[in-house]
Amino acid sequence: MSDTIKKNKYKSFNFSEYPILTLGLICFCLALIFGTVPFSTTGIILLLCVAFIIIVVTFWQSKDDESFKITSIKAISYVSMLFIAYCIMAIQQKSGAFLFLFAVFLAIIYGIHCYINNILDTKKIIIILFILAFALKLAYILYTTVHQRQHDVEKFDINARGHAAYILYIFNNWSLPDIDVRDYWQFYHPPLHHLLAAIWLKIQSIFGIATEASYEGLQYLTLFYSSVSMYLSYRIMQEFKLRRMGLIIAFAIVAFHPTFIILSGSVNNDILSLTFMFGAILNTIVWYREQTLKNIMKIALCVGLGMFTKLSVWMVAPAIAIVFLIVLIKNRKKFKSLIGQMLAFGGVCIPLGLGWSIRNYLMHKVPFTYVPKLSVTNSQYVGYYSIFERLFDFNFSQFDSVYTQFVFYAGKYFEYNPTIALFKTAMFDEIINDTYYPEIKFSGVVLFWSGVVLALLGVIAMVYILINKKSMKPIFKVFFALLFVVILGSYYIFCFEFPFTCTQNVRYVVPLIVTGAMFIGLWLTKTLGKKTKSAKVFRIAVCAITVCFCISSAVTYTLIGI
Structure with missing residues (x-):
């Protein structure tokens, strides 16, 4: 003993x-x-x-x-x-x-x-x-x-106005900007990512890492965020009992998806905000199954800190709210306890999520929904295309090149269809193409088309799971359907409110990559017990496409670095 x-x-x-x-x-x-x-x-x-x-x-x-x-x-x-x-x-x-x-x-x-x-x-x-x-x-x-391959970062210079300058401002002053953020381009973003990046710069300097090297060292911070996102995606899949081939395929799609590779090296606030979004999704699922104050506080922190990183994290809020509402209606006996939890949720989430916007409004009358606008004279303006052309023009000529058409980066025209831009930027972002990297000419094509097939399959799988009665609890069907509509709907609204090629980017809908992979995995898991010929063919086909996708992704992003 x-x-x-x-x-x-x-x-x-x-x-x-x-x-x-x-x-x-x-x-x-x-x-x-x-x-x-x-x-x-x-x-x-x-x-x-x-x-x-x-x-x-x-x-x-x-x-x-x-x-x-x-x-x-x-x-x-x-x-x-x-x-x-x-x-x-x-x-x-x-x-x-x-x-x-x-x-x-x-x-x-x-x-x-x-x-x-x-x-x-x-x-x-x-x-x-x-x-x-x-x-x-x-x-x-x-x-x-x-x-390289950054978004709105610019130089690490006190006279610049991008994310790098924002980080440098906090690092030099150890205070938040007390300026009118409308005068400094990317300074309108909430400061959590930039604050953490400044702290990381300080830690590196303590260990004797040179200034320029410490700037490069910021990518280890974003690598960490990207890796945590990968882990949280896996945990979300586990919550829905994906197993064997279903779990392996779903996780492989997320693990080798080019978007997460690119975001691991992007030193703006995108990947941290996405990490909090995945945390919010996971903890909402956990809270529904075990409705405790501890679990709802995790959701509050993920949403609040996420919005303190980037306001677009609000997009998970409607889906979370509908889960709260349904649980409240179904559990009237626990009404007081649940209301108390939700008030605590609001007490943490609202100040964190809206504090930066309130501060800027009180100090400089900056509108809550402020986003810097480009001039219509900018060459990447695509507002002169009709709504029909932008939504429904899938002319084959747009697929002559599988890479994003951006004249600034060796493209022949400015991409104008938001849907096609989603497919292309998901695989190569804006700058990667076979002009700059001729060695990816073959692997890039394989990556693009296998990625398109998986994306379409993800949508089909989602529809199949949502209409199949026994595939998922109704509350989660509502949750993921609303999440899909809000995120994708917001993306298209954004593309039309700001009709420029740069707004047509997969980085605004990244959570749908994970949910799409999860639905494919769920669909595969449902077929594991079926021994029909069609079920076997389906499993083999999905497996083959995923293998092509993962290998071509690894080959493409290895060749770029050789």
Whole structure:
């Protein structure tokens, strides 16, 4: 009895139980190692410190029945992989792509090992996919600077007006801007992302990382956000009991989707706001199943902090509100308790979400819905196209090139159809094309068309699940249907209110990528018990398309970095 108590008392810390914390520590270590000059004294010292931590954690996490020899082999293997990765980084000029190839090599070896030993299950496949996707995103930020493939970032200069200048303002002054934000382009955004970025710059400077390198180090922050988004997407899928092929396919689509690769290196506020949106969606599902104050506070923090990052996070609010309303109507006996929870929700969410807008209105009379407008004389203005042309013109000539047509970036015209722009920017954003990167000529085409098929399949799967009586609880059908309508509807309204090519971008509808993948996974899960020929053909076809999509995505975003 005493031995049992002693063992429980000194139970080791399990990093797998704290995935977000673990991801944060990994990104922190990567930033410190790769943020320094290769083979510099600082870099080597930090590398040795991380190696020491890995050894300590490996022994700390070892099982009671595991021999010292086995644990030592594990520790040596982990440290060896770290040193090999560091050497690859230091020697290769564009080392990010080579680092990903190294990760693929290790994943193949691990996969073969699991298969031979008959331990390759769904969980291990998900882990392999997660590690590969993380490595691909890491590779992307290593060959992408903070001045490449960005949105509204501009230079890190106090005289600039983009997101970089916003971060720099907070870093230099340690206060929020007390200016009329309408005079400074991107300063109208709520400040949470920029505040966290400024703090991260300060932390890097404490560790001796040079100023320019610390700017690049901001991408480790966005890599962390992107990785957390990937994890939260997986948790959402788990809530709906996706299993085996259904879970693997759905997660693979999200893990290797080019949008999340690009966002991992985007130092504006997009990816943090999306992370909070996924957190809000997940915690709404959890709250419905266990209606506690703790769970509703998680939703409040996700929505509130999300809107304190970017106001567009409001788009999850109507779907959350309808869940609150339905629960309130169905549980009249718990009316007082639920009302108390919802008042607490509002008490946290409203000040966080609207505080920045209220401040700017009181100080400078800035409208709550203020967004900077481009002039109609701007060359990317597409308002002269009719509504019919913009919504229903799918002329095949628009698919002569699968890349976004943006004259600024070697395009032949300015993209004007918001739907086609969604498909194209989802795969390549605005700047990636075969003019700048001729090596992706083949893989880019495969990526685009497989992505289009999966996007359409996601919509079809959603309709199928929503009309199928036993596929999902009615409240979640209403939740996801309203979420889809609000996000997509807001996107089209935005495209017509601001008729410019730059507004037609998938970054405004990213949550639909995750919900679409989830519905595909649900559909596949529903067919797992069916042995009909049509069900088998369907599963094989979806699997084949997804494999093409994931491989072409990895190939495309590896070739860009070579």
